[in-house]
Amino acid sequence: MVDPTGPDRPVDGDDDVPHRGGSTMRTGLRTWISTGGTVALTLGLAASAAVDVPGGGQSTERGRGGPPTARNVVLVVGDGLGVAARDAIRLATVGQDGRLAMDALRHAGWTRTDSADPVEAVTDSAASATAFATGVRTYNGAVSVDVEGTPVTTLLEHAQRARKATGLVTTAQVTDATPAAFGAHVADRADQSEIARQYVEVTRPDVILGGGEDWWYPEGDEGAHPDDPDDPRPEVSRSTAGDLVARAEAVGYDHVTTAEELAATRSGRILGLFANEEMFEQAPEGQGDEYEPTVPLATMTAKALDVLSRDRQGFFLLVEEEGVDEMAHANNAALAIRAGQALDETVDLVRDFADRHPGTLVVVVGDHETGGLAVENVDVEDESGDTGSTEPSVTQSVEDGPFTVAGSDLQFTVDWTTGSHTGGATPLTAQGPGADRLARTQHSTDVFDVLRDALGGRR
Template sequence: MRTVRQTWFSAGGAVALTLGLAASASVQGQPDGQGADRGRGSPATARNVVLVVGDGLGIAAREAIRLATVGQDGQLAMDGLRYAGWTRTDSADPEEAVTDSAASATAFATGVRTYNGAVSVDVDGRPVATLLEHAQRLRKATGLVTTAQVTDATPAAFGAHVPDRGDQSEIARQYVEVTRPDVILGGGEDWWYPAGDEGAHPDDPDDPRPEVSRSTAGDLVARAQAVGYDYVTNAEELAASRSGRVLGLFANEEMFEQAPEGQGDEYAPTVPLATMTAKALDVLSRDRQGFFLLVEEEGVDEMAHANNAARAIQAGQALDETVALVREFAERNPGTLVVVVGDHETGGLAVENVDTADESGDTASTEPAVTQSLEDGPFPIAGSDLQFTVDWTTGSHTGGATPLTAEGPGADRLARSQHSTDVFDVIREAMRGRR
């Protein structure tokens, strides 16, 4: 895709995000959900659950997004949720100390720690029930929304069971033939069509990465349509759909182009995350028993892997705009539990002062691997004359804990230090109405 340089935050958008957001505070010692959530008439049982995952979203990335979009005195929508805590993310991998997205998502989805690369199977490869499946047993509607491939590790961990996250066509097959989420929206069309069938999103010949149809299970789009999914491929078709079961694939792979700055990077999903989420909420909220919805912004992680702070911040702004939309829905629909969390930290991102003498990389090097990890910026702090830079320590994941904020039934139980598996326990019990 062509390189696009664009403004990655707007003062107007920043103001909109701060309007009407309550101050974040953890209320301790309130038994059985008593306190502000219950005081507003919110039931003890979570009728609806929206779990929002910022892939790769560590605390420093969250702060960089805040500084760039709403400034030092501003507050992100995700920071305005009432309860705050953090999650430890270590997997049970026998060879690696730091989790990957599959093991981390499996911990959130199933409450079980597993090896890196595993999708909702335990360390022995046995399937483990997911929050999406628990919700279905409670007769709730379910949905998966992401800017990654819909069959990528995070959504897959909620709707499939495979020993290897790379088996994305099998993940798609399980969506269609086994778990059948009511709404599936994101990228990754290549894994749904067999080789030679380009679908609605053919490969870009100018893209250095080959992205071609590669389904190993035949035409999975046709199978989805056969069992009742309305298949849509763009924003107009999504808006026009009136079906209660929607499959939307809006890119052949991810819904953006991850790369170091100026090397083909672009964050411009043809259907924004907030638009996909709004449609999912509209469809799923028709169910009388409520719903479970997983929403993921993948761009923060992928851009951090490329040490591209500008695009990571841009993806983070899209994530926060989506959280603002979800919070508005929750305000109108008491009994909605909203949880926002990072699955792991990516890049070892650090927010620093602008200081030309403090560059830790080799500024004389022309090696792409070296220049990629140099400081990014400076970036303006919204509403001030100050600036900051972003420095990186790696192009991989780190073992840092990730911030969590939440509001709604059971959210007070997340205001603590916990493992990702504990988040599963709280959400499952909130859906069941137990404490």
């Protein structure tokens, strides 16, 4: 079991059970030991690594008859990125004959995202991220614990046991559901200060970059980003575990708060907090919406790749663009597309890195669909929203656009069916060692299996 207050580090147990259904799951992480102890781990790593060939190919080398292993694994999550959102981004940015960087990856498939929640049929980000991070289906709101609340080993922890460097990059709070599922274990995703504490005292990723400074400082300590009590959503410091930035610095993190500080640091362990909460303002059009991160996702990702690639054993990196999801919740197609463009620019950067560093597995996937987004022709007779309503939840759902199809005279609109998540499968593209195993229909737990194997993890 886990001492939720102590600086413990996880050790794999031997009690795996089937995890595809909701009733029996991998219980995984049963034994924890003090960080002061000494643990001998026999990793059984493959004797040879699969080599990725520039241009998207890969060798067929396999260690000891098993699946190919990768030196580096980069998982890029477009939060809320369904197939229609991906096509809206394509049409608006590169046109019908263009190709997104995420669509240029060699292998393509899709993922089912059902959680094991006993009440809700559609997943939230926490349960979905837990499935990708641990191979376990769990209830909505859970962060890398199973339905009984037992912590389960994450890909980040598998990577650390393979002596690889690790990193988390997001435009959300660094303690939000998706990054949290790779670096922490809590029963409730809202416990963000506990997630931050576990980053600092338990899992210690080498690089942590994003927003969410409010969860690191206690009430009354504004930190580097002034609090805004007039914001419709509270933006005030609220750490329940004291000054977690000071504790991070005490264990070796270089704390940076601006793009200039991020560029200047030469540390191998970085905590970058660049906003109070998310690195944007999610709202319907004209109601305070903004997507202008002070440090773009591509900039944060480039720094993480630079730092993590210094490790001789390779690395695992989680990159998340949260803006697609949050803007879709607000039925704000213009900024959902802009966030998607930022995501694709980041994927292009990661692809370039992979081409220059053979043996890098790159996977791009959505954790769920948001908004029930549909791409439609411009048609004034086909407006599904109630333009006469004054109810915000109704008025924000009217069609957005028209948007111009890049490189043409054509236009399209974006229509919405909800401000919530939907149960549609999400597209996945990948290249590198083991990527061919993802060219299928699968559950997000199956994606975990491939990434764990690529990291040289225990089968």
